[in-house]
Amino acid sequence: MHILYFTRPEFISFRQMCKELSKAKHQDYRNFLCITGTKVPSHAALSRFRALLSISDDTINELSKPFLSQAVKMEGFLNLMITALDSRPIFAAVGGFKKECTCKTPEKCTCPPRFSDNDAKVGRQRIKVNQNKYFIGYRKNTVICGSSQGPMPLGSVVVHAKTSDSNMLLPCLERMKELDLHLPHMAADMAYIGGQDKIEALKKYRTAVFTEVKKDMIRPEVCDELGRILCSEGHLAGYDGFDAETMTVEYVGDATHCNSCLRWGTCDRRFEFSFEENPQFFGPIAQGSKLAEAFITFRKQVELNFALEANLLDRVLHHKKLTVRGQKRVDTYLRLTDLSRLILGMIHHAKENFVPKGRNQELRRLAEQAIYDRKTILIQAA
Known part of the structure; x- marks a missing residue:
């Protein structure tokens, strides 16, 4: 239900979606949910879903491994030879901050602000048109690989907004190791340029990290x-x-x-x-080799992955804020979102390459013919 809620723009709220699913015109959605009849779960299912977001990392890893293994074995789907690591800001579900001053000199107060999401922090983001350079929330570091359906996320690590990207290379590779994925090459931007981490990545994880050379570098x-x-x-x-x-x-x-x-x-x-x-x-x-040029080209395509994520959330909620609070729940939610995108990509790839052409039209024709035959039998019996 939550995949349906976060991917269909016609549902503006979870409560409204539960009411809409009981209508006859949404039989295809009920088939997707494996629901018989018109009885659907109530909107209280969203509360149960949020409660389950505190599951452990081991549980999410065990849930993700079968799908990742199947995606790797699917012919022509993933290209693990060229991967990339990048981060994007995640806007927390908060309003204004609440100042809780405990010092005796309010005019020189240094107490940090507190938000409705206790784990959210104030961080910096890339300056864009009509956008503040500061944001409140988290930062998502995602490992992305190429696929037949565009850039595809393999796994993510969510940290608070003040965490520097330079400290996230090894944790992301450790996450890939937990998911039983070995990535021989990885492209990263200037934020992950730490030399010692590159050495550790090659020695411990057997991953060569590439960073483009800028003209102003020493x-x-x-x-x-x-x-x-x-x-x-x-x-x-x-x-x-x-x-x-x-x-x-x-x-x-x-x-x-x-x-x-x-x-x-x-x-x-x-x-x-x-x-x-x-x-x-x-x-x-x-530097300057064909492999390096391929990495630079793919690094530019990686930003498309984050644009797709933002659009999926924007289209439903009309803003970029998450619906859950707390770093652990946000991390679980975003990892499940990546897994959902991987599953949808596998489905689209299978339809394009393995499913016979015209199959859906033929199934629809057979279903309509069965309904017509049933009506004919009922009329004859009457």
């Missing part, structure tokens, strides 16, 4: 403005592999330049760099 002398490796004569070197045991990356000189180089015969044409010294430039994914 680069090693052997790198150009795009982060590509240059030889001592200023020619581009080719990527030759990464040694996971020694944590070193190797480059070789380009034969088209080396054959006419002044250092020919004195240069061994091989360059080795330590990943642990500078993870941003000397990583398993070479």
Whole structure:
């Protein structure tokens, strides 16, 4: 019922949806809910649903694993070779703050404000047109992969709004490990550029994290403005592999330049760099390579995933605030939302690739024919 409520724009409230489902014209919705007849659960089911949002992470993981395993095995659906990590603000269901001052000097009060959602904090967001740079709520860090249905969320970690993204790379990879998912490559923006976390991600989780090089970054002398490796004569070197045991990356000189180089015969044409010294430039994914370009392109598409999430919530509630309070409940709710999107994506992919064309029209025709035959029999019997 809650998937129906949060995905259908004609239902403006849970109570109104329960009344509408009892009408004859919504038989298809009752079939979706596996309800026989016109009797539907009351609006009190929403209260029971909110009470269940305090379930443990282990329960959600066990609920998610079968669907994720099925999605990975579905041919042509998910592409786990290229994934991305990003965050977006989550607006809490709060109004104005309540000041609870306990100090004796109100004119110099430093007591933090309290909201109707006790776990909500004031955080910063990207400045956009007609939008405040501050918001009240949480921050959702989501691991996203490509799919035939667009960017698809695999898992999320929800923290309060003041938590920096630089501290969320390893917790998100730990969440993927709990879901039995191994991601060989991951793209992240500048917020996740922490070098030590990249080293830990590669050693512990076997995940290479890629971050695009910006022109205003401080680069090693052997790198150009795009982060590509240059030889001592200023020619581009080719990527030759990464040694996971020694944590070193190797480059070789380009034969088209080396054959006419002044250092020919004195240069061994091989360059080795330590990943642990500078993870941003000397990583398993070479800057400027085709794989790096694919990551940059996918990073731009990842923002579409967050726009889809906001539109699904906006279309029903006419604002971006959640309907639940408390960090644990918000985390559970958003993880179930990601799981619902994954299931819907699997259904659409199956319809496009595995279900015979015209199947739905044929089933509808057979159902109409059965109703007509039944009416004919009743008329003849009368």
